[in-house]
Amino acid sequence: MSLEHERRTILVTGVNGQVGFALTRALQGLGRVVAADRSMLDLSNLEQIRSVVREVRPTLIVNPAAYTSVDKAESEPDLAMTINGQAPGVLADEAKRLNIPLIHYSTDYVFNGEKDGEYVESDPTDPQNVYGRTKLFGEQAIAASGANYLIFRTSWVYGRRGKNMLLTMLRIGAEREELNVVADQIGAPTWSNTIAMLTAHVVAQALASQDQKSWWHQRSGVYHLSAGGATSWHGFASAIFELSQLDRRPVVKQISTAEYPTPAKRPANSRMSNEKLVRVFGLRAPDWREALRLCMID
Numbered sequence: 001m002s003l004e005h006e007r008r009t010i011l012v013t014g015v016n017g018q019v020g021f022a023l024t025r026a027l028q029g030l031g032r033v034v035a036a037d038r039s040m041l042d043l044s045n046l047e048q049i050r051s052v053v054r055e056v057r058p059t060l061i062v063n064p065a066a067y068t069s070v071d072k073a074e075s076e077p078d079l080a081m082t083i084n085g086q087a088p089g090v091l092a093d094e095a096k097r098l099n100i101p102l103i104h105y106s107t108d109y110v111f112n113g114e115k116d117g118e119y120v121e122s123d124p125t126d127p128q129n130v131y132g133r134t135k136l137f138g139e140q141a142i143a144a145s146g147a148n149y150l151i152f153r154t155s156w157v158y159g160r161r162g163k164n165m166l167l168t169m170l171r172i173g174a175e176r177e178e179l180n181v182v183a184d185q186i187g188a189p190t191w192s193n194t195i196a197m198l199t200a201h202v203v204a205q206a207l208a209s210q211d212q213k214s215w216w217h218q219r220s221g222v223y224h225l226s227a228g229g230a231t232s233w234h235g236f237a238s239a240i241f242e243l244s245q246l247d248r249r250p251v252v253k254q255i256s257t258a259e260y261p262t263p264a265k266r267p268a269n270s271r272m273s274n275e276k277l278v279r280v281f282g283l284r285a286p287d288w289r290e291a292l293r294l295c296m297i298d
């Protein structure tokens with residue numbers, strides 16, 4: 001058993017990001033974690049990706065690194081496409097070459113947001129902004145590689161570090177008496193730790209299986225992995241202040257998307273069904289409000 005553990009090397013990208021940081025911790029004990037930040041593995045350098053993977057010779061690649069500045073991507077589409085579109089394809093090619101699986105993350109922004117109700121994995125994609133288009137391209141490049149893969153589409157990620165709505169609200173909420181937050185975009189705010197923990201549980205299931213190659217092969221595909229329930233950005237902001245320890249809480253006013261113009265268009269409905277994840281892995285993320293509570297006392 002100890003020899004078995006020694007043989008496993010998990011290469012994780014983007015380890016200073018929200019999900020990458022949490023993954024580096026959650027994957028402990030499942031193998032030797034090689035934590036690659038941008039200086040070790042720059043996803044805009046496709047040749048470097050190949051050489052680093054060949055040098056590390058991982059038994060699993062986990063790729064949470066991405067170009068995530070949704071508005072900035074509108075004016076940097078080529079860089080966003082290299083990082084979100086092409087790099088995952090190169091990682092998948094290298095995974096295929098080594099005969100190892102790839103775990104990757106994608107987004108609710110691959111959908112146009114016009115559906116009534118929750119999106120399922122087989123729903124047609126129709127991204128409305130550059131970020132979403134580049135993330136979809138990445139999904140398709142992975143699927144075309146022939147490698148075994150899991151793509152977890154998540155949404156509205158937040159946590160105790162990085163750039164996210166929780167930290168933005170706490171910061172500007174301490175400075176202002178009144179905040180305006182859009183109330184007509186609906187989704188599930190998902191804690192970075194939830195994503196990392198569920199990823200680790202899936203990896204543990206794979207490692208415990210008798211025939212790992214066929215385990216990955218049978219489960220290869222796209223899965224929605226977001227918190228349970230749904231709210232608006234306004235509902236999320238309101239919950240943050242309800243749970244916060246601020247002495248003076250700001251008034252959170254509801255506005256419409258039209259009243260908050262941004263370079264990138266965002267989907268009105270980002271709700272995703274997590275039933276496939278439950279069915280295949282027996283795993284379900286907690287309700288968004290419960291996870292937010294846990295995050296805020298973390």
Ligand SMILES: NC(=O)C1=CN([C@@H]2O[C@H](COP(=O)(O)OP(=O)(O)OC[C@H]3O[C@@H](n4cnc5c(N)ncnc54)[C@H](OP(=O)(O)O)[C@@H]3O)[C@@H](O)[C@H]2O)C=CC1
Pocket residue numbers: 013014015016017018019020037038041042043044045063064065066067068083105106107108135153154155156157158162163
């Ligand atoms: N954030 C969100 O709300 C959502 C995210 N997702 C997806 O989940 C995944 C994880 O996102 P999250 O952790 O929130 O993202 P973050 O923005 O927190 O982290 C992204 C990481 O990627 C790294 N990165 C960016 N460009 C490069 C590059 N050229 N080479 C190497 N690393 C690079 C960043 O490095 P550095 O620290 O040096 O800048 C950062 O550490 C991504 O695939 C994202 O698309 C899906 C839905 C929602």
Ligand SMILES: Cc1cn([C@H]2C[C@H](O)[C@@H](COP(=O)(O)OP(=O)(O)O[C@H]3O[C@@H](C)C(=O)[C@@H](O)[C@H]3O)O2)c(=O)[nH]c1=O
Pocket residue numbers: 068069070071106107108109154155156157164165168179180181182185233257260262266
């Ligand atoms: C800061 C702020 C934002 N908003 C609005 C703007 C926008 O419509 C909405 C969301 O804000 P942001 O720009 O922070 O969120 P955004 O960067 O669009 O978040 C997205 O990131 C990418 C990476 C994803 O994959 C998505 O799942 C999603 O999490 O909230 C307000 O209404 N008031 C505010 O004070």
Ligand SMILES: [Mg+2]
Pocket residue numbers: 068069070163
């Ligand atoms: Mg953002």
